[in-house]
Amino acid sequence: MKRCDRLVDVGRRQFLTGVSAATAGITASTMLPSESRGTPSSALVRYPANRLANLSDLKVNAPFYVSYPDANAPGVLIKLGVRVPTGAGPEYDIVGFSTTCPHKGFPLSYRSADKTLDCPGHYSRFDCEKGGQQIWGQSTQNLPQYALRVDDKGDIYAEGVDELLYGRLSNVL
Amino acid sequence: MAYKRQIGRLPIIPANAKEHNVVCHYCIVGCGYKAYTWDARYEGGTAPDENKFGVDLSTQQGADTEAWYAPAMYNLVKQNGHDVHVVIKPDKNCVVNSGLGSVRGARMAEMSYSRARNTQLRRLTDPMVWRYGQMQPTSWDDALDLVARVTAAVIAEQGEDGVFVSAFDHGGAGGGYENTWGTGKLYFGAMKVKNIRIHNRPAYNSEVHATRDMGVGELNNCYEDAELADTIVAVGTNALETQTNYFLNHWVPNLRGTSINKKKAEFGNEPVDRCRIVIVDPRRTVTTNACEVEAGKENVLHLALNSGTDLILLNAWLTYVADKGWIDKAFIAASTRDFDSALAANKVSIDEASRVTGIPSGDIIKAAEWIAQPKHGGARRRAMFAYEKGLIWGNDNYRTNGALVNLALATGNIGRPGGGCVRMGGHQEGYSRPSDAHVGRPAAYVDKLLIEGKGGVHHIWGCDHYKTTLNALQFKQAYKKRTDMVKDAMSTATYGDRSAMVNAIMDAIRKGGLFAVDVDIVPTKIGEACHVLLPAATSGEMNLTSMNGERRMRLTERYMDPPGQAMPDCLIAARIANHMERVLRETGKEQLADNFRGFGWKTEEDAFMDGYHKHEKGGEFVTYARLRAMGTNGFQEPAVGIERLLLSKLDLEHLPQRLPDQNAS
Numbered sequence A: 001m002k003r004c005d006r007l008v009d010v011g012r013r014q015f016l017t018g019v020s021a022a023t024a025g026i027t028a029s030t031m032l033p034s035e036s037r038g039t040p041s042s043a044l045v046r047y048p049a050n051r052l053a054n055l056s057d058l059k060v061n062a063p064f065y066v067s068y069p070d071a072n073a074p075g076v077l078i079k080l081g082v083r084v085p086t087g088a089g090p091e092y093d094i095v096g097f098s099t100t101c102p103h104k105g106f107p108l109s110y111r112s113a114d115k116t117l118d119c120p121g122h123y124s125r126f127d128c129e130k131g132g133q134q135i136w137g138q139s140t141q142n143l144p145q146y147a148l149r150v151d152d153k154g155d156i157y158a159e160g161v162d163e164l165l166y167g168r169l170s171n172v173l
Numbered sequence B: 001m002a003y004k005r006q007i008g009r010l011p012i013i014p015a016n017a018k019e020h021n022v023v024c025h026y027c028i029v030g031c032g033y034k035a036y037t038w039d040a041r042y043e044g045g046t047a048p049d050e051n052k053f054g055v056d057l058s059t060q061q062g063a064d065t066e067a068w069y070a071p072a073m074y075n076l077v078k079q080n081g082h083d084v085h086v087v088i089k090p091d092k093n094c095v096v097n098s099g100l101g102s103v104r105g106a107r108m109a110e111m112s113y114s115r116a117r118n119t120q121l122r123r124l125t126d127p128m129v130w131r132y133g134q135m136q137p138t139s140w141d142d143a144l145d146l147v148a149r150v151t152a153a154v155i156a157e158q159g160e161d162g163v164f165v166s167a168f169d170h171g172g173a174g175g176g177y178e179n180t181w182g183t184g185k186l187y188f189g190a191m192k193v194k195n196i197r198i199h200n201r202p203a204y205n206s207e208v209h210a211t212r213d214m215g216v217g218e219l220n221n222c223y224e225d226a227e228l229a230d231t232i233v234a235v236g237t238n239a240l241e242t243q244t245n246y247f248l249n250h251w252v253p254n255l256r257g258t259s260i261n262k263k264k265a266e267f268g269n270e271p272v273d274r275c276r277i278v279i280v281d282p283r284r285t286v287t288t289n290a291c292e293v294e295a296g297k298e299n300v301l302h303l304a305l306n307s308g309t310d311l312i313l314l315n316a317w318l319t320y321v322a323d324k325g326w327i328d329k330a331f332i333a334a335s336t337r338d339f340d341s342a343l344a345a346n347k348v349s350i351d352e353a354s355r356v357t358g359i360p361s362g363d364i365i366k367a368a369e370w371i372a373q374p375k376h377g378g379a380r381r382r383a384m385f386a387y388e389k390g391l392i393w394g395n396d397n398y399r400t401n402g403a404l405v406n407l408a409l410a411t412g413n414i415g416r417p418g419g420g421c422v423r424m425g426g427h428q429e430g431y432s433r434p435s436d437a438h439v440g441r442p443a444a445y446v447d448k449l450l451i452e453g454k455g456g457v458h459h460i461w462g463c464d465h466y467k468t469t470l471n472a473l474q475f476k477q478a479y480k481k482r483t484d485m486v487k488d489a490m491s492t493a494t495y496g497d498r499s500a501m502v503n504a505i506m507d508a509i510r511k512g513g514l515f516a517v518d519v520d521i522v523p524t525k526i527g528e529a530c531h532v533l534l535p536a537a538t539s540g541e542m543n544l545t546s547m548n549g550e551r552r553m554r555l556t557e558r559y560m561d562p563p564g565q566a567m568p569d570c571l572i573a574a575r576i577a578n579h580m581e582r583v584l585r586e587t588g589k590e591q592l593a594d595n596f597r598g599f600g601w602k603t604e605e606d607a608f609m610d611g612y613h614k615h616e617k618g619g620e621f622v623t624y625a626r627l628r629a630m631g632t633n634g635f636q637e638p639a640v641g642i643e644r645l646l647l648s649k650l651d652l653e654h655l656p657q658r659l660p661d662q663n664a665s
């Protein structure tokens, strides 16, 4: 590709300067300076698949604190007791979220009465049944939610996050 | 289900990114931000020397960190024709917000025009004219020639009273000192337009005439006063939602009791405690809830009065505190007139107030005690009165506003630390115009006159009557009918035949039609009725100065290009004036044409120097260079001078090349 592009470029120059086609090859070789290599990197963050808990660890409507994608990113698993579109597990009712408030990074706490994660910082509240939708608050994102998978043994794995985590410019550091 | 961006990574601001001062244009608080821009091909790195923060970004940053930004704070925009990354994030060093961003301001980047990322593509990019039955893009010269010719023709037939104007008068986006001066010089300088209204009301009047008539400007304290008050009285304002970071950064510390040391430092031996708050609002708002969380229920008194009964409550308080002798006699004697007759005229018993407002007598008395009962040892209680639309747009605005100011004056709370009787405000301010005295009082009820068929040409600047007038349905019907008459007439003329076009338009105007010109940044409802649309630039696409709710003036520096051919409003006004002058000279009206001289501005800075710098109190001390050097903290108006020390520091070190006023001191 690279080579091809340059030849097109060279061709354009030829045309503009009116140099004859016979010298094109020579010009091309003199125009190719020492090539440096770019650094390849993927377009998306590569998330680890981490085992966070087993189904037997979870009680309905009680927070089970975890961290993902690494130990410095606190989060929570909740078995809501009702099926939700983003729910995992046999009852499609298990969800997982970051518990670092995406506004200014204060720690969220779970309020079982209305299944929300609430922030003591500036009163932001997130709805765990609605994919972490901000109910009220000052964050410009909804709450980062985990992509969860439950295997045959009932082990719950997180395999990704759908929003940027507070305090890092790459979700995987 | 919740919207998710699926963004797991953002470009890192490189160490050499350009940094610009930004003041959030979304509300009156005017939080400080910084915009960082750099070439679209690059990003910084995680190593401390590779990023703007100088920290190791390969580790988790803590709460309240400066070294993080949300996806909403990022975009890809044009700067001088080149693609650049932009990050607009709250500025920790700004005393207004101390690094806090709200759900509005923290989205400034995402709410910018970006063709690369498809944000805000509804922005107007080109002048548009009604041509062969639809709006079509054209050049500035073509659009403005048409505007000038029709406007001049209307003036020739109807005088300047035939020119109707709707124009923003505020700061922040769609306003600011540059742009109010541009429009002001055009309509109050070159012309003397009296049929003019403001962005959110159908006439050219104040929302708070009463306080102004009493000699008390409505922005008469500092945000810091909210940290110093013994009691805050909040009337018809929901500050947590509508002045978010003012509430979070200045009310909350006082409600929590964390500003007590500041109070001690300021007031010496005077007894101080955490703040108590009286909230007058028929609704229980999130503000009330937050106050209870921070200060404890025992320090919050929410008075859910019957809607529209504020006046009687305020007068009952005045009566009660005067009866108790909890008034500042020396202050009253020195700063007011006819206090006794005001007291007599406004006398209301607690019982009567309770009956009308529906608030228990005990609560009304308790609030009066919180407001004015002397503190231990006899020190005057410091009360700060804050009000907004709940009072302003309630019934009997003038007298209700006056009653609140009476109470503040009686208790000695104007112009004193921990006091004030202030509007909370909506947008920032940025008013600089030649005198509007010719408009008179009461000001013309512009929307009613438009319904009645008055006026021949209507210039609209960042206003949308269809959404902001009384009796909107009737307005819309009448307006559509009148502007349709002109549209139909325009469709009969060949577009290229300018004189035939103007004749057709004038013919329709004589029959009751209206020619409408709309200047805005996005398509509006009333814009659908207009014949010419002119695309304006907004904050950050131009340099723009405004002041916030504590009169703190700052410069938002231009960090990106306006979309397409869009221009700052002040320059649009100047170009209209240039075309008016040309058209008037062409038709031999030399004297009239002369009125339109003095609009040679090339940049918004020219407009600033012609307006604010030359005409506002202390303006001679204020220049872009100085504002730039003062950053997001700026200064609190009015400018009273520049201290020697500051002068040498600012002028000699930072601004050696551009000093129009070397002798200022």
Ligand code: SF4
Pocket (backbone or CB within 6 Å): B024, B025, B026, B027, B028, B029, B030, B031, B097, B100, B101, B102, B103, B104, B105, B106, B243, B244, B245, B246
């Ligand atoms: S509080 Fe107002 S000025 Fe501050 S960030 Fe929010 S909208 Fe902007």
Ligand code: FES
Pocket (backbone or CB within 6 Å): A101, A102, A103, A104, A105, A106, A119, A120, A121, A122, A123, A124, A137, A138, A139
């Ligand atoms: S940190 Fe959570 S609301 Fe501000």
